[in-house]
Amino acid sequence: MKSRITTYIKIVLTGFCLCLLVQKSQAQAVNSSKIIHKWKxxxxxxVTHKYTCDPAALVHNDTLFIFTGExxxxxxxxxNILNWCVFATTDMExxxxxETPLKAPDFKWGEQNAAWASQVIERNGKFYWYSSSQRTGIGVALADSPKGPYKDAIGKPLLTNDDSFGKKHSWRTIDPTVMIDDDGQAWLYWGNGACWLVKLNDDMVSYDKNYGVKEVKFNGELDFPFTEAPWIHKKDGLYFLSFAIGFPERIAYAIxxxxxxxxEYKGIINEIAGNSNTNHQAIIEYKDNWYFIYHNGGIQTDGGSHSRSICIDKxxxxxxxLYKTIKMTTNGVQNK
Structure with missing residues (x-):
């Protein structure tokens, strides 16, 4: 009898230890992204130690996360953009x-050097990274932490050129931006040459086929000189949609x-961003201040339209x- 009890205790203890090991392994997987660089x-x-572009931003647990291409x-x-980056701050200084949270080849269906513009959003404790890949469409990756690592959530593009009707050029299904409204409905916008939108389903990795794909109208017109880079947010009951217009690009907005x-088109808020043909923005509130995060070609040694750098201004x-015109500065928000 004693032998049986001893054996039973060993089995229980072994099972308990295995559970602890599994939990530890899962925790390590969630928190496996390490800090690789820190600076003031x-x-x-x-960011001056590498070249960064197409910013997006997310506030989580009192931390501002900034996601970019590299x-x-x-x-x-x-x-030539092989991967995305994730940066963070709690004081804007x-x-x-x-560590690299996501690489272009992680979307096996996508182009291997086209880690184009993206945005991350949280829902129910999960983080969804919507990313574009030049001609192959928009995908979505998933993680348990904003810092990653992220993995392709569905193994195929969520949206392709077939969804971006009315235009013929091959890079029209790019630049996703997403918002979860007060009623819980998630909306996804994207586009080059026009702006389209869908209602995302609750799973965040599919969209409402009954609602379908709609093209955004500006001033009641579909034929509007929209270039790319939409960003959507809500404030005081109004929906602010900013986007790039013209080329070289400036940032305009509508409400x-x-x-x-x-x-309703409201005009230009940010002029050509210094030595860069493209301009791409994230607009976010953090600790009672609003910030305009964008890129330019501002590293003087060899920055430019294809070697860009992230900037932040108030x-x-x-x-x-309504928006006041952005004042782009070299001081940024650190020296004010």
Whole structure:
């Protein structure tokens, strides 16, 4: 009898130890992204140890996370973006970078050097990374932490050129931006040459086929000179949709009282961003201040249109609750 009890205790203890090991392994997997670089920014650009582009931003647990693409190196003559990056700060002065959270080849269906513009959003404790890949569409990756690592959630593009009707050029299904409205409905916008939108389902990795794909109307018109880089957010009951216009690009914006529009065009808020043909923005509130995060070609040695750098400046609103024009600075937000 004693032998049987001893054996039973050993089995129970072994099972308990195995459970602990599994839990430890899972915790390590969730927190496996390490800080690889830390620095104190002194102005714009805020990242100078590598070339970064197409920023997106997310506030989580009192931390501002900034997600970017990484231009391959200085002096580039074409877009060569192999992976995305994730940076973080809690005071807009000290920043740190985590290990690479996601690479273009992680989307096996995508182009291997086209880690184009993206955005991360949280829902129910999961983090969804919507990313574009030039001609092959928009995918979604999933993680348990904003810092990653992320994995392709569905093994195929969520949206392709077949969804981006009315245009023929091959790079039209790019630049996703996503918002979860007050009623819990998630909306995804994207586009080059036009702006389209869908209602995401609750799973965040599929969209409402009954609602379908809609093209955003501006001032009641579909034929509007929209270039790319939409970013959507809501403030005081209004939906603010900013986007790049023209080429070289400036950032304009429009407003609506409904997420699907139509949107009323309000004008340019950010001019050509210094030595870069493209301009791409994230607009976010953090610790009672609003920030405009963008890229330029501001590293003087060999920055440019294909070797870009992330900058941050303050965003302010006028007496009507609309954007004031952005004042791009080299001081940034650290020296004010």
């Amino acid at each position: 920014a002194t102005g714009n650009p805020i 231009d391959f190196e200085g002096g580039q003559k074409r877009y 000290t920043f740190w970078e985590y 609506s009282d409904k997420p699907e529009g139509p949107f 965003l302010e609103f006028d007496e009507n609750g």
